[in-house]
Amino acid sequence: MAEAKIAVLFPGQGSQFLGMGKEFLETDADARALMGMAEKISGFPLTRLCQDGPMEELTRTVHLQPAMTVMNLICWQALAKAGVKPAFFAGHSLGEYGALAAAGIVSPEETLALVTERGRLMEREAAANPGGMQAVVKLPIEAVRGIVESAKAAGKITVANHNSAEQVVISGEEAALAVAAPLVKEKGGKAIPLKVSGAWHSELIAGAVPDFEAAMAKVTFNAPATPVLFNVTAASESDPAAIRQIMARQIASTVRWLEIVEKLMAEEVRVFIEVGPKTVLTGLLGKIIPPDYEHRCFQFDTPEGLAKMLEAL
Known part of the structure; x- marks a missing residue:
């Protein structure tokens, strides 16, 4: 499988933990340089937030978006160097910004500036239009769409993520x-409330879109050097x-x-690396x-994890 096609995947909000990136920051000068740049661009003490929290502060979307993005970029930088x-x-949701930078569509600096602004706007909209999210398991998308239609009489609601068949x-x-x-339960599924600070990927935060478009208008976008499959279209x-x-x-x-x-399977990707x-x-x-x-699937977020993965590849 030496010539196997590889897909690199970047996680989004919800993958954070206190202490993330510690080993890279301790051992890799390039990782420290990226983190320094992210702190300067975002204006937040990201090293402290990622290492010591508190978790409530790290999880605030305004902090978490640059924090997760710089962690993804630190890991990708190490993989690219290898x-x-x-x-x-x-990339999954926020993780898509790691993919933009990795594919050369947007520079790392501008990627970090964009996610900082995205976090600010999303936090603003979530405060103005409060909401939440639930993971629905054991039900197919058609059943969930039917439930969403039924629940719309009570307020705004939508399908935010189609993560897997169930x-x-x-x-x-x-x-x-x-x-x-209760409709989910009635149909034999399970609804699990998610610990999020807003109703992401819904019309409740659509007010962020025009301002974000204005922010993006100032940023240079390039044609991708490597194809990216986008969340909105599931296509390159x-x-x-x-x-x-x-x-x-x-x-x-x-x-x-x-x-x-x-789509990645249809393209005969055989190696999946979560970065x-x-x-x-x-x-x-x-x-x-x-x-x-x-x-084969791999994931790493430490130099040791990367070394083990490279050996297995």
């Missing part, structure tokens, strides 16, 4: 989520103007993760990829 050349990039995240006003949960795109539009819509659009992974904290995406791959599809 000479690994992926055939595709993809894991769908819904997002919206608490009153609508309260109506949806090479036109920088189209990518800019896709990324503006992404804030309030469904994350089509299941379709992205299916960044925790194994959320690796777990989803286990639910999506059939056992008879020959493949």
